[in-house]
Amino acid sequence: MDHHFTSLQTFLSDANAWLAKGPIAVALIEDDVEVDTTLRHLEEIGFAATLALMPSTFELPKDLASTVWRIDHDLSAESADIAAINQVIEGMAGRWVHYCYNTEYLYFPFCETRRIGEMLAFHTEERRDAMLTYVVDLYSSELDQVPNAVILDRAHLDKTGYFALARELGDGNGP
Numbered sequence: 001m002d003h004h005f006t007s008l009q010t011f012l013s014d015a016n017a018w019l020a021k022g023p024i025a026v027a028l029i030e031d032d033v034e035v036d037t038t039l040r041h042l043e044e045i046g047f048a049a050t051l052a053l054m055p056s057t058f059e060l061p062k063d064l065a066s067t068v069w070r071i072d073h074d075l076s077a078e079s080a081d082i083a084a085i086n087q088v089i090e091g092m093a094g095r096w097v098h099y100c101y102n103t104e105y106l107y108f109p110f111c112e113t114r115r116i117g118e119m120l121a122f123h124t125e126e127r128r129d130a131m132l133t134y135v136v137d138l139y140s141s142e143l144d145q146v147p148n149a150v151i152l153d154r155a156h157l158d159k160t161g162y163f164a165l166a167r168e169l170g171d172g173n174g175p
Contacts, residue, residue: 004070008053008084011071012091019069022048023116025106026088026099028081029054033148036061038102039068045106046115047098053084096120103150 005011025047
């Protein structure tokens, strides 16, 4: 089956019929920074399906084209990300959906040795309908030397609690 869809509506029209059972990951790809590592991370921690909502002009790494469900979607309009996630949640009713942006990586208790399905099974056995989560931004220690602020092997927590610098494009504008 082709894993490339030209619209979210086309994808959602039959998604439940052919998607594997289990948790769904949705990566909202806003720019071309760390797209491959974000998608590989979601696959490695065990999501049943990984969706990549991304502009049609972006390239998906060839080795991910047969496993990641690529959906052409422009996220540049105001609230386009929220609208897209709400559509996915409605279309995937009854399934656990995680969403993130590129350069965001999900970590959970025991993620070094357990997969996402095991964590969700624990929550189900405990009859928990929801779980507390945090988004923690990691930054390069050399922000002045790294234009996109991402160095995966030397990431740092921001000591102010939350402070995000927008990644700038070559022309000095944001994504």
